Amino acid sequence: IARQSGVRSAMPMFKARELCPDAVIIKPNMAKYVxxxxxxxxxxEALTPLVEPLSIDEAFLDLTGxxxxxxxxxALSLARFARKIEQEVGVTISVGLSHNKFLAKVASDLDKPRGFAVIGKAETLGFLEPKPINLIFGVGKVFYERLKQxxxxxxxxxxxxxxxxxxxxYGESGARLARLAQGQDARRVSIDGDMKTVSSETTFNNDISSLDALSTELLKCSERLSERLKAKNLVGDxxxxxxxxxxxxLRTRARHLMMxxxxxxxxxxxxxSLLQREADGTxxxxxxxxxxxxxxxxxTDPTDLLEPQVARKAAAERAMDRVRSRFGRTAVVRGKLYTSRPDVTSAPASEEEAEDLEGKT
Structure with missing residues (x-):
């Protein structure tokens, strides 16, 4: 019934309730998930020390050597691993095995649930050749339509x-499209033991429950965070x-970016998108x-394979950066922040060890 009413995965709870007032909502058992x-x-980690978590239920593993x-x-090690997880932990998993991250992710999605798929080097081009372009991560609906046109x-x-x-x-988007179409992806598995986080946060003088007000504060934090990343010449995924x-x-929610x-x-x-899932009036x-x-x-900006408007926004942001570097950070202000007056006590800068993305609720 909920699906028929228009409710979909990752939709904010308030929107789901609007679409389907009679929906039965079950609180997730996050402690069990963790x-x-x-x-x-x-x-x-018993298989390999090279484990890169993507979320609470997904990770890249490098089994080289x-x-x-x-x-x-x-392949045999992973088959044994999948069987062991099902027997000892009690859940089924899907495994994708290939020679780089892009293809491993594609393989993992081929045969869910309880799937096991392998894409070898020799078969890479033949496997990819008949597939629609939106199989490539980041090719959204708008960009896909443009490609077809x-x-x-x-x-x-x-x-x-x-x-x-x-x-x-298509600019840099086209260059990376060409590489991925050939099955080329040079990203390495990065162990989280080496990972740090750069962050920005704000404490309010008065509690805030409005999504609009929260999103305004989130935008301010995002701009400060972006400034710190640019100053350190860093990107994060x-x-x-x-x-x-x-x-x-405390609640924390995380999302992995493909770029x-x-x-x-x-x-x-x-x-x-993460905030909307939590903005339920709390x-x-x-x-x-x-x-x-x-x-x-x-x-280069990680705007490849995205809708064209994303590339335009990236170019606009770089232009804003140039103006601010010459005339000061208040020389250009985003419209959403122009009349905003923050009701906050602090906006501390922080660069700290990565939080446990698996467990805080």
């Missing part, structure tokens, strides 16, 4: 195209929103946003 997640993580330790190739319907169409033409048509209720209960970023607009929109006294999975920026 317990299971940590149990699975322990088994992962583990054959001698486990006396088995990666330009004559690109399948990944094979991109494989056969001159990369310089794709770059001429995991965004975490932190909220503290009037009763001092690392330092852009305030990307940070804010990602954070807003009064909050603190809000913050942080980024982990940090790496040195490569000088």
């Amino acid at each position: 317990e299971v997640s940590r149990a699975i993580r322990t088994h992962m 583990t054959e001698r330790v486990h006396k088995a190739p990666p 330009d004559g690109y319907h399948t990944i094979g169409d991109l494989q056969r195209e001159d990369p310089t033409r794709l770059m001429r048509l 995991t965004v975490t929103v932190k909220l503290k209720t009037a009763g001092f209960k 690392p970023t330092q852009l305030a607009n990307v940070l804010y929109e990602t954070g807003l 009064a909050f006294r603190l809000i913050g946003i942080g980024v982990s999975g940090l790496e040195t920026a490569d000088g």
